[in-house]
Every structure is written in structure tokens, then in C-alpha cells.
Amino acid sequence: MSLADRDRAVVWHPFTQAATADPPLAVVSAAGSWLQLADGTRVFDAISSWWTCLIGHSHPRLVAAIADQAARLDHVLFAGCTHPGAVELAEKLIERAPLGLARVFYSDDGSTAVEVALKMAVQFHAQNGQPQRTRFLALESGYHGDTFGAMSVGDPADFAGPFAPLLWPVTRVAVPTVDGDPLAADIDLAPALAALDRQLLACGEALAAVIVEPLVQGAGGMRLYPPAFLAALAARVRAHGGLVIADEVMTGFGRTGRLFACEHGDLSPDLLCLAKGLTGGTLPLAATLATEEIYTVFLGKDARSALLHGHSFTANPIACAAALASMRVADDEQLVDKARALHALYAGILPPLRALPGVQSVRWLGGIGVLELAGGGYHDAEKSRKIRDLCLRQGVLIRPLGPVIYTLPPLGSVLADVRRAWQVIADAVTATAQSGTIVAPDVENSP
Numbered sequence: 001m002s003l004a005d006r007d008r009a010v011v012w013h014p015f016t017q018a019a020t021a022d023p024p025l026a027v028v029s030a031a032g033s034w035l036q037l038a039d040g041t042r043v044f045d046a047i048s049s050w051w052t053c054l055i056g057h058s059h060p061r062l063v064a065a066i067a068d069q070a071a072r073l074d075h076v077l078f079a080g081c082t083h084p085g086a087v088e089l090a091e092k093l094i095e096r097a098p099l100g101l102a103r104v105f106y107s108d109d110g111s112t113a114v115e116v117a118l119k120m121a122v123q124f125h126a127q128n129g130q131p132q133r134t135r136f137l138a139l140e141s142g143y144h145g146d147t148f149g150a151m152s153v154g155d156p157a158d159f160a161g162p163f164a165p166l167l168w169p170v171t172r173v174a175v176p177t178v179d180g181d182p183l184a185a186d187i188d189l190a191p192a193l194a195a196l197d198r199q200l201l202a203c204g205e206a207l208a209a210v211i212v213e214p215l216v217q218g219a220g221g222m223r224l225y226p227p228a229f230l231a232a233l234a235a236r237v238r239a240h241g242g243l244v245i246a247d248e249v250m251t252g253f254g255r256t257g258r259l260f261a262c263e264h265g266d267l268s269p270d271l272l273c274l275a276k277g278l279t280g281g282t283l284p285l286a287a288t289l290a291t292e293e294i295y296t297v298f299l300g301k302d303a304r305s306a307l308l309h310g311h312s313f314t315a316n317p318i319a320c321a322a323a324l325a326s327m328r329v330a331d332d333e334q335l336v337d338k339a340r341a342l343h344a345l346y347a348g349i350l351p352p353l354r355a356l357p358g359v360q361s362v363r364w365l366g367g368i369g370v371l372e373l374a375g376g377g378y379h380d381a382e383k384s385r386k387i388r389d390l391c392l393r394q395g396v397l398i399r400p401l402g403p404v405i406y407t408l409p410p411l412g413s414v415l416a417d418v419r420r421a422w423q424v425i426a427d428a429v430t431a432t433a434q435s436g437t438i439v440a441p442d443v444e445n446s447p
């Protein structure tokens with residue numbers, strides 16, 4: 001039996017409609033930006049394996065750090081115990097994170113990093129004399145994960161489905177998205193800010209915090225917005241007594257051409273969520289960073305004033321070792337500069353693609369390059385499924401978000417490989433437009 005057949009018999013895959021999905025790719029190894037399939041072919045991982053692989057797959061220095069740590073200390077509970085890796089990683093994160101963040105709370109993945117931030121915000125206000133502050137402000141088309149709190153603050157339109165009745169009410173604001181380069185965008189923010197002000201007034205004294213994906217709304221369709229909106233949003237929320245939660249699960253560690261996307265808007269958030277690229281994409285680990293002001297409010301004689309939250313694998317030593325190695329390699333290989341080089345590459349190769357048939361727009365930021373097809377919603381992306389299949393046949397793995405086709409490759413990728421990936425995508429877009437669309441509706445696109 002093939003691996004795919006054995007898989008079909010026993011495995012339940014994430015975000016996949018098993019009734020219509022193609023057999024999964026059987027991946028046996030990976031190196032750099034390339035996946036090696038069981039049939040011997042090589043595929044360029046143009047989406048960094050769900051945006052996790054920061055530098056490149058199986059980087060020798062990360063592999064060595066993981067093996068070394070596993071041999072010394074595999075795991076230990078993190079309540080009442082500590083270990084060198086967790087402490088050093090916290091020190092390094094605080095050193096690099098936007099100013100004011102002073103405490104690191106570890107968890108497992110992006111969703112849990114967000115859950116922790118949401119709980120911290122609510123409990124902070126409750127213990128700071130403002131228990132009525134329980135209302136979250138979030139952006140339309142935002143995505144923050146699949147656990148219930150994260151789903152609540154995410155935009156329910158595409159993902160919440162049957163869970164919608166169980167999600168708590170959230171106040172949403174529209175985002176002034178831009179095409180092209182959001183760092184060069186010159187748009188009038190006044191209407192968006194006026195709408196924001198109305199929502200803030202509606203929240204009143206109930207406002208707990210805003211949660212944002214800074215500059216890039218990833219799963220919502222790689223929607224980009226200018227730094228000035230981020231800065232103005234944060235300032236207004238603070239003026240209304242709310243905290244600012246930056247969800248940099250996707251944008252963190254250089255993806256946007258700055259170490260953290262908040263830096264584009266000179267924003268120091270009160271809470272910062274990190275995951276995905278934290279370990280270079282090798283192991284699950286997340287962190288929620290908080291200011292000392294927030295941390296202090298959780299101190300007291302009563303155990304119940306602590307943050308009563310934790311996961312079995314909190315601060316797993318092997319994952320911490322991977323994260324430390326990833327940060328060292330990122331420094332040595334000047335990864336943020338590599339994201340900027342990708343930005344420059346996209347600025348050259350994407351604008352001409354606007355002329356392709358069926359293309360609505362292109363945009364880019366750091367290592368993220370986007371082409372959006374005209375028409376079609378998130379769950380009926382027949383064309384993009386066809387494009388994805390054509391790309392795969394040419395050795396390029398993409399995973400469109402409905403009509404949104406994008407690359408977000410490992411930052412250590414060879415520029416020529418990224419350039420070729422876009423040539424393959426452009427050819428596939430053209431071929432699909434010429435042949436019309438013929439495949440069944442796709443319901444498996446996902447973040």
C-alpha cells in the first residue's frame with residue numbers, strides 16, 4: 001500500500017475536505033527551501049510550510065541544537081521549575097522585541113499565544129479596578145487561530161461555521177487595505193479612522209483591548225495596510241483605556257522586512273504573540289510577551305490573582321534550544337536583509353503581472369508576494385485550485401487562500417528560485433485563464 005493509501009485509512013488532516021481532496025504529497029525529507037517527495041521529485045516550498053519555516057528546512061545548526069538539547073534535557077514541567085534555554089530565550093526575546101515588553105509567557109502555538117494574550121488583557125483590567133473591560137476590538141478579515149477565544153476575535157465569515165453561536169461578541173473595524181507596496185502607500189486614512197472612532201465610542205468603558213495582525217492580515221487573504229493606520233489605531237485604543245495586542249504569529253522574525261512588523265508603525269504593543277518562526281519552524285513553541293505594568297497586576301498574596309493558565313509542554317527545552325539556534329542563525333545570515341531583498345524582487349516582478357488575464361491586483365511586503373484573482377470567494381476558488389495543481393507539476397508548492405495566490409518562502413531561499421516560482425505562477429495563471437475553469441469547487445483552501 002502506498003503512503004497516501006495508508007494515510008487515507010487512518011489520518012484526519014487539518015483544514016481538508018477529505019471527500020474531495022487530492023491525495024496528500026508524501027514528503028520524505030527537506031533541505032533549505034526544497035521538499036523531497038517519496039517519488040523522487042523535489043518541490044519548492046513557496047509558502048514555508050504554513051509560514052513556519054523561517055530560514056530553511058533542516059538547517060544543520062538547528063538540527064544540531066535540537067539533538068544536543070534532547071540528549072541533555074528533553075522536557076521538564078515549567079511550573080516550579082526552570083531551565084537555561086527558557087531563561088536565555090526570554091532574555092533574547094525581550095532584548096529584540098519592541099520597547100517595554102519585559103515578560104515572556106510560553107505556550108505551544110499561535111492559537112495558544114493568542115488565548116494567553118486575551119486572558120491577560122481581561123484579567124489585567126479585572127485586577128486593575130476595571131472588571132467591566134471585557135470587550136475586544138478586532139479587524140475585519142482578521143485571523144488569530146482556531147481555539148475558541150482566537151476564533152472569537154478572528155473574523156467569523158469564513159472559518160467559524162457551526163461554532164459561531166458559541167463565540168463571544170467582538171467589535172470589528174474595517175481595514176484600509178492597499179495594493180502594491182504598503183510602505184509606499186499614500187492613502188487618506190480619515191474615513192477609516194472616523195469609523196474606528198465610532199466603534200471605540202460604542203465600546204466605551206467596556207473596551208479591553210484591540211488585537212491586530214500588524215500590516216499583514218495573513219489567512220484573511222494576505223491583505224496589507226499602511227503603518228500609519230496601525231499607529232493611529234493603537235494610539236486611539238490607548239486613549240480609550242484599551243490595551244494593544246499585536247499578533248505577530250505570522251509576521252514575526254523578519255517576514256515583513258523588519259524583525260517585528262510593529263516596528264514599521266513604531267508601535268510598542270502591550271502584548272505580543274509569537275509562534276511559527278520562533279523555532280525557525282522546526283518545533284511547536286509560542287510566546288506571549290507582556291509589559292512589566294501588566295505583569296505587576298498579577299502579583300499578590302492570593303493565588304487566584306496569578307494567571308491560572310499553562311500547558312503540559314510549556315517552554316519545552318528542545319523547542320527553546322531550536323529557537324535560540326534559529327535566532328543565532330538569523331543574525332549570522334542577516335535574515336531581515338533577505339526579506340528586504342525579496343521585497344525588492346517582488347517590486348520588480350509583480351507589477352507586470354497585473355496585466356495577466358483575470359488578475360485583480362498584486363501587492364508585496366518583505367518576503368510576502370501576492371497576486372489576487374478577480375472574482376471568487378474564499379470557498380469557491382476553482383481557478384486557484386487549478387493554478388495550484390499546475391504549479392505543483394512544475395515543482396512549486398503554493399496553497400492559495402481562495403482567489404489569493406501568494407509566496408512566503410523561507411527567508412534563506414535563493415532569489416532565483418523565488419523568481420522562477422513566480423514565472424511558474426504567471427504561466428499557470430495565463431494557462432488557466434485561457435482554458436477556462438473546469439475543476440470542482442475547492443473547499444480545502446486554508447491559512
Ligand SMILES: Cc1ncc(COP(=O)(O)O)c(C=O)c1O
Binds near residue numbers: 110
Ligand atoms: C496571525 C496568526 N495568528 C495566529 C495563528 C494561529 O497559529 P497556530 O496555527 O500555530 O495555532 C495564525 C496561523 O496561521 C496566524 O496567522
